[in-house]
Each structure stands twice: as structure tokens, then as C-alpha cells.
């Protein structure tokens with residue numbers, strides 16, 4: 009038995025925000041109330057700390073199979089636990105891609121060995137070919153939680169429509185990375201800084217919001233649910249708002265880097281600040297924050313994208329792969345750039361990092377309640393933390409190394425077991 013004493017217990021689902029004790033047994037929370045006495049229980053003193061549901065991240069890249077020099081499911085799970093996450097959803101751009109039952113089973117077998125909940129989507133199209141749908145029904149039955157070709161946008165509107173119709177039939181949804189290659193230049197560099205500083209044609213805003221506009225309207229027409237991944241432009245927030253206003257089933261996520269920083273970070277952090285979609289302008293950063301505040305954007309997801317240092321440290325930055333390791337800085341970025349900055353309350357931040365992403369997938373996660381799962385994150389919301397290059401992830405490609413952020417994860421508990429302690 010585990011007894012968490014005197015923490016500020018915060019549950020976005022019920023609205024509970026009170027200093028309480030939490031008693032855990034056999035993977036479940038059995039009691040939440042002020043002053044629990046339990047002989048023989050292992051005690052965690054959470055005085056001055058926040059006790060929240062284990063964080064849920066619906067967008068991670070764990071690189072297994074195929075690119076395990078960057079990350080594998082085990083180190084990815086360790087990074088998640090260190091960041092306060094107890095449930096994550098892997099993207100399917102592994103090598104081979106998660107397009108068939110055999111690869112899916114291999115991934116899920118590996119995931120089952122971890123102490124946190126590692127789930128995965130499967131691809132929308134076979135091996136990302138952009139043309140032929142995978143067998144959604146068989147993949148769902150074998151344990152995939154949804155579908156995405158994240159990383160390779162779907163160019164064919166016909167395929168998008170077919171995928172939405174199939175997903176709707178099966179009571180699931182597709183998630184889309186929106187960057188139309190036909191409208192884009194070099195990925196990872198926002199068009200402004202690309203032109204002014206790097207003298208190249210960079211990643212344009214229109215590539216994102218035009219493709220997104222097409223897809224939310226297909227969702228409107230098909231009455232299917234589409235989830236927009238890591239949107240980054242002011243206009244994209246407006247597109248989502250417009251579609252939601254029409255009654256379309258459109259949900260959206262933003263990555264912490266996009267509400268924290270702008271394209272200028274490329275000048276100081278180089279390739280570690282290169283990602284798809286790229287860091288944008290201050291007006292875009294403000295717009296995604298407003299989208300979070302108004303509820304147009306309901307989910308914060310990391311897009312944890314580890315890369316090996318040798319791959320990032322190439323002479324020509326345009327040749328470096330896009331993406332940053334994100335699981336171990338996500339909570340701190342939310343605490344720093346949203347809560348400390350006065351944009352969201354701590355409860356609102358937690359809702360977007362626990363209950364909302366969990367609800368999207370109907371996971372039994374993301375809340376604290378008696379008889380609910382004992383997936384719990386205990387953190388100091390006020391502590392200053394200097395981000396250094398020591399991560400549980402195999403990778404250290406973070407543009408936040410050297411920055412002092414708010415917040416320190418103290419314990420991560422999953423299925424009633426302490427899986428991380430600092």
C-alpha cells in the first residue's frame with residue numbers, strides 16, 4: 009500500500025483542488041480524503057507538492073522498430089516517466105511503419121514490458137504510400153488506438169475522405185500532420201527567418217492552414233472526427249474555430265515548443281530548434297495560447313522526437329533532421345509559459361495534459377478518483393529547474409538546455425508503482 013500525504017490534490021475531471029491524502033492499493037486509488045491513517049503503508053510526504061493525474065501524451069516518437077539508436081520503447085518510457093507521464097501514444101513512422109498486424113504486435117509486445125502505459129496508433133496508408141488505406145478494423149482489433157501518417161501529410165483529398173469514412177464507421181478517428189508539400193519549401197524553418205537569415209524558401213504558413221482547411225471541411229462533410237496535430241499558425245487556430253463553429257468534429261493539439269518560443273530560437277539553438285511544423289512568429293505563439301485559453305485547442309502533446317547528436321550536428325543545418333526531445337520538458341514549459349505567465353490556471357494546464365487527451369481516446373486514465381487507476385504525478389509547481397543535458401531519453405536534442413524553467417517532477421506513479429523518483 010502507498011499513502012501520499014498532505015499534497016494539493018488536483019483533478020481536472022471532478023474539479024477537486026484540496027489538500028488531501030491519497031491511498032493506493034493493487035494499482036487503484038482506494039481513498040482520497042483529508043487525513044488517512046493506514047498502518048504499514050509506504051508513505052510519500054507530498055507537503056507543498058501538487059498531486060495530479062499521471063500526464064497523458066498522445067504524440068510521441070519512440071523509434072522502435074528501426075531507429076533505436078535515437079530512442080527505443082524502453083528509453084522512451086523512461087523519459088515519459090521522468091517527465092511525469094504515465095500514458096503515451098506512439099506515432100507509427102517507425103521502420104518499418106506500423107501498417108500491419110505483425111509490426112503492431114511487435115511494438116505492443118515491447119510496450120507491454122514497460123511500467124507505464126505505452127500505446128500506439130497505426131498508419132492511415134500502407135507504409136505511408138499516401139494511397140492505400142491500411143486495414144483499420146484488423147489493426148484496431150489487434151490493439152492500435154487510432155490512425156495517423158504523422159510526418160508525411162496526406163496529399164490526396166480522396167484518401168483523406170476515405171480514411172475519415174472508414175474511421176467513422178469504426179467509431180474512431182484519424183490524426184493529421186498538416187503541411188502540404190506542394191506549398192512548402194525547406195521544412196523546419198519558418199518562412200520568415202528562412203528568407204531573412206538562411207536565404208532559403210522555408211516552411212510556409214499556407215502549407216499548414218490551407219491543407220488543414222481542406223481537411224476540416226472534409227470532416228464537416230463526412231461527419232467524421234478529425235484530430236489536428238501540433239498546429240502552429242494563427243490562421244490554423246481560426247480554421248479550427250471556424251470548423252468547430254459549423255459543428256464539425258474537429259479537435260486540435262499544440263506542442264509546448266509552439267506556445268513557448270518563436271523562430272528566433274533557431275539563431276541560438278541551431279538544429280535543436282528545427283522541427284516540423286517549425287517555430288513560428290510571436291503573433292502565432294500568442295494565437296495558440298489564445299486557442300488554449302478559449303478551448304479551441306484542448307490538448308497539449310509533445311511531439312517527442314529524439315534524434316542522435318551526430319544527426320543533428322551536421323554542418324549544413326538544412327540537412328539536420330527535424331524534431332526535439334520533449335517528454336522531459338513538457339510540464340515545465342506549461343508551468344513556465346502558461347501558468348507562471350498568467351495565461352492558464354494550473355488546473356486548466358493539467359486538464360490539457362491529462363483528462364482531455366485521455367478522453368479523446370477513451371483511455372482509463374487522466375483523472376484521480378476512488379476506484380480509478382493509480383496513475384499519479386507528484387510535482388513541485390514552483391521550483392526553479394535548470395534544464396541540463398541529462399535526460400532519461402537516449403537523445404538530448406532539446407533547445408531548452410541551459411534555460412531555467414518552473415517545475416520539478418518528484419514522483420511518477422503508474423499502476424500503483426513508483427516508476428520515477430527525484
Ligand SMILES: [Zn+2]
Pocket residue numbers: 158159185237238284285311
Ligand atoms: Zn508531426
